[in-house]
Amino acid sequence: xxxxxxxxxxxxxxxxxxxxxxxxxxxxxxxxxxxxxxxxxxxxxxxxxxxxxxxxxxxxxxxxxxxxxxxxxxxxxxxxxxxxxxxxxxxxxx
Numbered sequence: 001x002x003x004x005x006x007x008x009x010x011x012x013x014x015x016x017x018x019x020x021x022x023x024x025x026x027x028x029x030x031x032x033x034x035x036x037x038x039x040x041x042x043x044x045x046x047x048x049x050x051x052x053x054x055x056x057x058x059x060x061x062x063x064x065x066x067x068x069x070x071x072x073x074x075x076x077x078x079x080x081x082x083x084x085x086x087x088x089x090x091x092x093x094x
Contacts, residue, residue, distance in 0.1 A: 005059055005074045010044040019049035021058060025071045028060045040071075 006012055013036065023031070032040040032047050040047070040062060047060040056077045063070055 005061065006046045008044075009046040009061070011042075012046045012048060013038065014048045015050070018052040018054070019058070021049075021051045021056065021075075025060065025073055028058070028073070029071065032060065 013032075015031070015036075019028070019031065028047070028049065029040045031049075032038050036047075038045070038047075040060070043062050043064045045062075049058045049060070050056065051058075056075060058076075059074045061072055061074075063072055
């Protein structure tokens with residue numbers, strides 16, 4: 001399903017409670033940092049969130065690139081036929 005997106009991640013963390021899917025990348029980074037006490041800037045980690053109805057998942061991943069550092073998310077909706085991958089890219093604001 002999301003194997004290509006999480007490929008190379010040494011650790012995959014899953015949020016046990018539901019997450020507001022209106023949150024964008026900055027909101028998910030804040031959850032990882034403040035609630036989970038983990039480093040969202042680790043390129044060896046992927047963070048998985050699910051919505052309240054448990055019908056969709058969102059994966060947050062930090063990607064270290066040579067010219068830019070960026071976060072990316074991938075959303076998979078289990079209610080749609082096949083894979084519905086939506087990639088949103090935001091530049092790191094460090």
